Amino acid sequence: MLVKLTNQALDYAWGSKNLISDYFGLPATGKPMAEIWFGTHDGSPTEVLGQELSLQQLLEKSGRVDRLEYLLKILAAEAPLSIQAHPNPEQALVGFANENAAGISLSAENRNYKDDRAKPELIVALSESFDALVGFADPRLISENLQEVLEISQAGVLQEKLKSWLNWLSEKDGIRRVFLDSLTASEINAELIAELVDLAEQCPNLVDLVSHLNAFHEGDRGIATALLLNRVTLSRGEACYVPAGMPHAYLSGLGVEVMLASDNVLRGGLTKKHVDVKELAEVVVFEATNVELTKSTQLAKGLKRFEIPTSEFSFYEISLSPQNMLIDIELPGDGIFLCTAGSVAVSNSQAEREVVAAGEAAFIGKDARTFSLTGTGFGYMVIGSN
DSSP states (O other): OOOEEEEOOBBBTBBBSSSHHHHHHHOSSSSSSSSEEEEEEETTTEEETTTEHHHHHHHTTTTTTOOOOOEEEEEESSSOOOOOEEOOOHHHHHHHHHHHHOOOTTOOOOOSSSSSSOOEEEEEOSSSSEEEEEEEOOOOHHHHHHHHHHHOSSSHHHHHHHHHHHHHTTSSTTHHHHHHHHHOOTTTTHHHHHHHHHHHHTTHHHHHHHHHHHHHHOOOHHHHHHHHHHEEETTTTTTEOTTTOOOOEEEEEEEEEEEESSOEEEOOOSSSSOOOHHHHHHHHHOOOOEEEEEOOEEEETTTEEEEESSSSSEEEEEEBBBBBEEEEEEESEEEEEEEEHHHHHHHHHHTTTTEEEOOOOOOOOTTTSEEEEEEEEEEEEEOOOO
């Protein structure tokens, strides 16, 4: 089975109105175009071009009942996404079952677990830069930044709060205490956040971050929480892996994201959506992280595999030219190829063929033994393990 895929952009408030349309040459909707999903998750069913069927319906029609274990997305952020973390497999199973038993509707605003799967993810930058917050920074770095704010603060609630946080950060569970306090303390209100922003904008290491966050989330206590996280800027083609339990927030930019097929999100600020601090605290791993770019292995000219610790799928970067074609590549499982530039002909061992242009995708069923990619183009491909 080889078919072209299409889907509508989700208009989440943080999405960009022009990043996707400008980069891929797709029609702008006039609304934020935040994400385009390719997969079988019910959150945004991918359609089979020209067949008036979703990809999942087509698979069921051919006798398949299982869903794809992965989800591929185009993501375009104009405003910062919420600070969030995703559960590990055991937490997802338990959380989903508990909320079902409690009778919480899947569409309820206070629903934490939309399915029973974990959601580790990888983001690859398509724009020249992609900004994000990923993982907790070293407590010493956090302390240095907070100390700089403290030194220019005036006596009052914020000054006392900063002193408390600095004391806690010298303790073993300091990150946890400060993180939870930033999300729950009653004295952290819009007025205190405004004072924090005003002071942090006078600090060279913090001004860009707090100014960007405050522009879109004025008065949100998540601005304080964000000071605990690593600032990461990816250049085009660079990737970052976010495992279960790692707090993160994408700030701006265009990228391709791949993950296990889940929509489980526990939020912790920079949002008007439901925040369940108690459940978030169960999911988050409170450890400092030295964020590293995800490495890749060159398998052949024009074919790189990202080295990510997931057994359910593999993810590849693909670059093609008339002098460089990928012919008869083994297909261990179902695959989705997303073209991000140029034009690529996708074919398989069953003599099926589709041509995809920038912003288009193709599904290659595992009933074929091999697939081939030719043309002049660039893209990314995810292949399931079975």
